[in-house]
Amino acid sequence: MIASFPYLIVGLLFLFGLYAVVFERNLIKIAIGISVIEAATNMFLIVLGYRTGGRIPVFTLAGESKVLVLPTPQALTLTAIVIGMATTALMLSLIMVLYRHYGTLDVREIRRLRG
Amino acid sequence: MWPKIHSGFGYWDVVSWLVFFFIVSVFVLWFRSQGRSDYKEGTEQDDIFFCGNDVPEKGEDYAVPASGAYWGFTKALSGFYELLTAWHSGIATEYTGYLVVFTALMLSLALL
Amino acid sequence: MNWYDHLPALVLAVPLLGAFGAPVLGLSGRYARNAWFVLISACTAALALLLWQKASMNGVFVYVLGAESWKLALPSGMSLPIRIILEVDSFSALMAVIGSIASFAGTLFSLRFMERFSGLDKFVALYFLLTTGMLGMELTGDLFNFFVFLEIASVASFGLVAFWRDRPEAVEAGFKYMLISTVGALFVLLAVGLFYGRYNAVNMAAVGQMLHLGLPEKAALALLVAALAMKCGSVPMHMWTPDAYAEAPAGVTCLLVAVSQASLYGLFRVCFSIYGMSIGSSVVPWTIIVMGLLSMFIGVTMAVIQKDVKRLMAYHSVSQVGYILLGLGVGLLALKDAKAMADYGFTAIQGGIFHLMNYTMYKGLLFLVAGALAYAAKSRNLNELGGLAHAMPHTTFMFIIAAAAIAGLPPFNGFVSKLLIYESTFAVHPFLPVVAMVTSVLTLASFVKVFQTAFLGPRRSRLAEVEEVPGTMLLGMFSLTLVVLGLSLFPTWSMAHIIEPAAKALVDQAGYIRAVMGGGL
Numbered sequence: 001m002i003a004s005f006p007y008l009i010v011g012l013l014f015l016f017g018l019y020a021v022v023f024e025r026n027l028i029k030i031a032i033g034i035s036v037i038e039a040a041t042n043m044f045l046i047v048l049g050y051r052t053g054g055r056i057p058v059f060t061l062a063g064e065s066k067v068l069v070l071p072t073p074q075a076l077t078l079t080a081i082v083i084g085m086a087t088t089a090l091m092l093s094l095i096m097v098l099y100r101h102y103g104t105l106d107v108r109e110i111r112r113l114r115g
Numbered sequence: 116m117w118p119k120i121h122s123g124f125g126y127w128d129v130v131s132w133l134v135f136f137f138i139v140s141v142f143v144l145w146f147r148s149q150g151r152s153d154y155k156e157g158t159e160q161d162d163i164f165f166c167g168n169d170v171p172e173k174g175e176d177y178a179v180p181a182s183g184a185y186w187g188f189t190k191a192l193s194g195f196y197e198l199l200t201a202w203h204s205g206i207a208t209e210y211t212g213y214l215v216v217f218t219a220l221m222l223s224l225a226l227l
Numbered sequence: 228m229n230w231y232d233h234l235p236a237l238v239l240a241v242p243l244l245g246a247f248g249a250p251v252l253g254l255s256g257r258y259a260r261n262a263w264f265v266l267i268s269a270c271t272a273a274l275a276l277l278l279w280q281k282a283s284m285n286g287v288f289v290y291v292l293g294a295e296s297w298k299l300a301l302p303s304g305m306s307l308p309i310r311i312i313l314e315v316d317s318f319s320a321l322m323a324v325i326g327s328i329a330s331f332a333g334t335l336f337s338l339r340f341m342e343r344f345s346g347l348d349k350f351v352a353l354y355f356l357l358t359t360g361m362l363g364m365e366l367t368g369d370l371f372n373f374f375v376f377l378e379i380a381s382v383a384s385f386g387l388v389a390f391w392r393d394r395p396e397a398v399e400a401g402f403k404y405m406l407i408s409t410v411g412a413l414f415v416l417l418a419v420g421l422f423y424g425r426y427n428a429v430n431m432a433a434v435g436q437m438l439h440l441g442l443p444e445k446a447a448l449a450l451l452v453a454a455l456a457m458k459c460g461s462v463p464m465h466m467w468t469p470d471a472y473a474e475a476p477a478g479v480t481c482l483l484v485a486v487s488q489a490s491l492y493g494l495f496r497v498c499f500s501i502y503g504m505s506i507g508s509s510v511v512p513w514t515i516i517v518m519g520l521l522s523m524f525i526g527v528t529m530a531v532i533q534k535d536v537k538r539l540m541a542y543h544s545v546s547q548v549g550y551i552l553l554g555l556g557v558g559l560l561a562l563k564d565a566k567a568m569a570d571y572g573f574t575a576i577q578g579g580i581f582h583l584m585n586y587t588m589y590k591g592l593l594f595l596v597a598g599a600l601a602y603a604a605k606s607r608n609l610n611e612l613g614g615l616a617h618a619m620p621h622t623t624f625m626f627i628i629a630a631a632a633i634a635g636l637p638p639f640n641g642f643v644s645k646l647l648i649y650e651s652t653f654a655v656h657p658f659l660p661v662v663a664m665v666t667s668v669l670t671l672a673s674f675v676k677v678f679q680t681a682f683l684g685p686r687r688s689r690l691a692e693v694e695e696v697p698g699t700m701l702l703g704m705f706s707l708t709l710v711v712l713g714l715s716l717f718p719t720w721s722m723a724h725i726i727e728p729a730a731k732a733l734v735d736q737a738g739y740i741r742a743v744m745g746g747g748l
Contacts, residue, residue, distance in 0.1 A: 014417075021410060022212040027402075030208065034409055041413050041420070048424040073423060076371055080416060083378045087409055090385055094402045101395035107207050112396050113403075113470045114205025118719050120643060123574050124650045129718055132638045174613055174685035181534055181609035181680040185672065189532055199529060203466055207403040211410050214457050214464045218414060221449035224510050226442065 006047040013040035027095045027105045034091065038084035042077045049073035232297050234281060235290040235313040235366055238274045238323060239359060241267060242330075246355035253348030261338050264351050268327075268334040271358065275320070275327040282320035283728055287735075287742040289314050289368065300743045308430045308743050314368030316732035316739065318580070321725060322365040322492045325584055328710060329485035329591045330358045335703030336595050337478030339696075340602055350390060357383040357482055364489040368743065370419045371429045373493060377415065377458070380486050381408045388475045388483075400470035407467050411454040418447040418454075432743035435501045435736060444502075448511060451497050458490035461552055462521040465545045469529075472541035473607070477598020478703075480537070481591040484544065488587050491551060495733060498559055503736035506559065515556035520659065522549030523666040531673045535607050536681065537597045539673060540590070543633065546666055547586045553663065554579025554648045557655050562734070571654040577722065577730045578647030584726070585640040585714060589632040592707040596626045599696045599704065600681060609677065614686035618693045621701050623682050625708045630678060632711050634671035640714035640721075 017040055020033025049070035055062045057071035095105070102110050119126040154160060163170050171177050189196055230237065245267030253260045282288070290297050290313040300308045334354070341347055360380025367373050385408070389401025421443045422434050438444060457464035472480050498506065498515075506512070526546030533539035554575045561572025599622050601607050604615065616623045632639040645667060652659040695701070714721050732738070 018215055018410075021406070022208050022215055024208070030406065034406070037410065037413050041416050044417065045420050045423075048420055070427075072429075073420075076419075076423070076429075079371075079375060083375070083382075086382060087378070087405075090382060091402070091405055091409070094385075094389060094398060094405065097389075097392055097398045098395075098402055101398060110207070110399055110402075111205030113399055113474070115200045115203055120647075120719050120722055122578075122647050122650045123571060124653070125646075127637075127643055127646055127718065129638050129716060136638075174687045178613050178684050178687070179680075181612075181676060184676045184680065185531055192528075196528075196532065199525070200532075203529065207406050210403060210464070210466045211407050213466070214407055214410060214453065217463055218450060218453040221453045221514065222446055224514065225445040225449040225507075227510070 003052075006050075007044070010040050010044045010047060013043070025106050025108060027098065027107055027110075028092075030107065031088065031091050031095060035084070035088055038080070038088075042080050042084070045073045045077045045080065231277075231281075233290070234274065234278050235315050236292065238271065238278055238327075238366065239313075239363055241274060242271050242355045242358040242362065245271075246352045246359060249351035249355065250348045253351070257342075257347075260348060260351060264334055264338065264354075267355065268331045268358075271362070272324075272327040272331045275323040275362070278315060279317075279320040279324045282315050282317050283724070287314065287316040287732065287738050289742050307428050307433055311372050312368045312430060312432075312743055313366045314432065314739070314742060315366055316742075317728035318495075318730075318732045319365050319492070321580070321584065321729045322489065323362055325587045326361045326365060326485040326489060327358070328706070329587055330354075330361075330482050332591055332595065332703045332707045333478035333481035335706065336481065336598065336700050337476065337703075338699045340478060340598055340700060341476060344391070346390075350387070353383045353386045353390075354479070354482065356380075357387060357479075357486060361482070361486045361489045365492055368431050369429055370422060370431055370434065373431075374412065374415050374419055377490070377493070378412055380489070381405075381412060381458075384471075384475075384479075384483055384486060387479045388471045390476055390479070391474075394474070396470075397474040400467075400474035404467045404471040407457060407464065411457045411464075414450045414454040418450040421447040421450075430743060431496065431501055432740045435503065436740045436744055438501065438505055440505050440507050445507065448497070448502060448506075452494065452511060452514070455490045455494040455497070456515075456518060456552075459487040459494070459548050460522075460545050461518050461548050462525050462545065465522065465526070468545050469533075469538045469541040472544060472594070473535055473537040477537075477594055477601065480541075480594040480598070484590045484594065485587050487544075487548070488583055491548065491583065495555055498555075499562070499733050500736050500739045504563060506562070509560055512556050512560035512562075515552050515559065516655075516659070519549045519552030519554075519556055520662050522546060522552065524549075524662055527666045527669040527673070531669055531676070533673075534609050536600065536609055536612075536677060537594065537607055539609075539677065540593050540597055543593075543670060543673070544590060546670065547582070547590065547633070549666070550645065550648055550663065551579050551583050551586065553652060553659065554582060557652050557659075558734075560655065568734075571651040573730060573734070574647055575651035576733060577726050578644050578651060580729050580733070581640075581722065581726045582644035582648060585632065585644050585711075588707055588710045588714070589629045589641065592625060592629040592704055592711065593633065595700075595704045595707065596622055596629065599700055602700070603693045603696055604690055609680045611687070611689070612681045613684045613690065614682070615690065615693060616682040618686075618690075619682075619695050621695060622704070625704050626678065626682065628708055628711060630674040632715070634674055635667045636671070638715055640711060640718065643715075643718045 017033045017036030021030055024030050051067050054067045054069040055065045057068045119128045252263045291299050292311045360376050363376030385401050385405045389398045391397045423429050425443055426434050426437045460468035523546045526542050530539050530542035558572050558576035561567035632641040635641040635645040649660040
């Protein structure tokens with residue numbers, strides 16, 4: 001139970017982010033929700049790599065410990081962080097342009113395309 | 116290169132279809148050419164018949180608009196269409212909500 | 228050590244070079260940038276065709292990025308493959324060819340279509356990034372690499388959909404697409420994380436070999452099916468499709484159609500080559516079949532009432548994806564049972580793949596025709612168009628061919644793939660082809676509506692000076708028409724040489740795994 005504690009936190013954070021994306025009306029809060037989901041997913045990847053009692057995955061700095069944390073998910077997470085940053089930047093600039101056009105940040109008002 | 120495609124229950128043959136279409140077109144064009152000998156193009160025999168009225172000058176006045184197409188079909192299914200167009204609301208968070216609901220449904224079905 | 232060995236990497240590297248070289252060449256002026264645009268696009272299409280030829284000669288082969296030899300998947304005694312591995316079989320090579328032909332047609336079309344607008348260096352760069360992302364999704368053999376290319380293609384397409392930023396609707400469409408697409412991509416990343424956590428590998432063949440169905444695997448399958456079905460526009464996550472496809476420039480929409488097929492490719496790679504026989508109960512195949520039925524029906528009923536011609540065609544996109552999902556869902560259902568596979572399952576898979584190819588070609592052509600109408604008549608609203616057939620005869624001719632193909636009229640290619648899907652799904656339950664046929668009739672109805680209102684009828688006074696679109700736009704549309712006509716007139720050759728090897732490669736999970744895991748020096 002203690003071992004799956006990080007996974008529970010990650011799941012909770014993911015659900016908070018999803019709640020913000022689906023139920024919030026302000027566009028900026030929706031973008032914050034997306035950032036929270038991205039943070040949760042990145043944490044999930046990092047937590048997957050943990051091995052009990054492991055040291056940092058650098059051979060020369062490991063000392064006499066035999067157990068190292070897995071390095072691959074850390075590489076995957078770095079890639080995912082960069083992708084998330086690019087996506088958030090683009091999303092915020094689209095929100096800015098939307099505000100300039102529609103004059104509102106309410107997602108229920110920005111619906112000229114429907115039906 | 117042109118044998119039949121067998122689909123397990125039947126087959127499709129392009130060449131025989133094209134040959135059939137060609138023969139029928141020959142017949143149709145021959146029938147069409149059996150017209151009246153006193154038909155002259157460009158005279159008043161060629162004009163649009165508008166129930167005896169004058170044909171309007173501008174095209175807009177007698178064109179059938181696209182919104183009027185299939186109105187019988189849309190009127191008959193108006194209950195269904197009202198539901199459907201209300202469902203496509205245009206609100207971005209509802210679209211994401213449907214994705215989340217569907218994923219939750221898939222997860223519960225797959226984990227059963 | 229010749230370039231022929233490095234073909235998979237070249238297919239990805241050439242458009243990427245095009246993307247980064249576009250702003251540099253844009254400094255030399257319009258002509259240099261247009262020449263670069265066409266040259267790189269043609270080069271990519273030629274390389275993809277060579278790749279397809281190599282795959283049809285050699286079967287499945289891999290390409291290891293960054294190793295000493297391009298075949299070195301499992302160096303000196305490793306039990307798991309290392310490095311990113313591109314894995315090409317007949318199905319992936321076919322998808323790459325389809326995607327690059329659609330990209331090339333969109334390139335030719337966009338040369339004149341976009342010339343009145345500024346920022347075209349960035350347009351060309353984003354267009355090539357989208358092409359790279361799509362080709363990467365189709366050629367890769369690694370799950371995390373699939374996610375990265377999915378995100379590359381998605382972010383490039385967000386920028387392209389919102390390209391006309393002074394139009395509020397375009398930015399709104401871009402934002403809606405972006406929101407749902409980002410959440411979907413994060414679901415894919417979650418699924419990749421689940422696979423990595425269980426098997427310590429992200430290579431598709433390695434995971435496929437070690438897979439045994441437990442709770443995390445079922446969850447990963449559910450997440451992947453939901454997210455990838457969203458990306459290709461199937462009900463109930465299809466609502467971004469009409470907005471994004473309508474508001475993007477026409478050449479981009481032609482490419483977006485091919486990109487959504489790349490996500491569909493990803494879905495079938497996961498279902499057939501990673502899970503394969505261990506897909507568990509028939510819940511997932513039946514879900515795919517039900518999604519297909521709903522997409523077909525809801526897509527086409529929404530399409531009949533639309534007034535905007537590109538939005539109408541985008542709803543048809545949703546419905547045609549339903550056909551492909553139906554065909555491949557039935558194939559997945561029959562996968563475990565050898566007799567069912569021989570009876571109707573393999574035909575259903577062939578029908579689905581053939582429909583995928585046909586759909587990308589005629590749908591791209593339809594969107595380009597809609598773009599030509601918008602260019603000539605300055606309007607996409609069908610209530611304002613009328614009588615353009617005499618002014619634009621070439622466009623009308625190509626529209627008739629594309630509309631007949633999508634409605635499934637013989638002798639066009641749409642009919643052949645629909646026939647295969649009807650006959651094979653009938654063996655599962657008679658209700659399935661009934662829905663498919665009703666959809667076909669309604670498709671014909673809506674395209675007759677478009678034809679009558681846009682091309683036939685009296686000429687509007689506002690449209691008195693409309694003339695035919697410029698030559699390069701016609702050339703772009705004509706290249707797709709040639710492919711549609713070729714597939715229509717030579718269906719048996721296409722089935723035997725293109726579709727059947729692709730279907731066999733898709734079903735052959737063992738061969739897919741052996742190409743990576745059985746390999747070495």
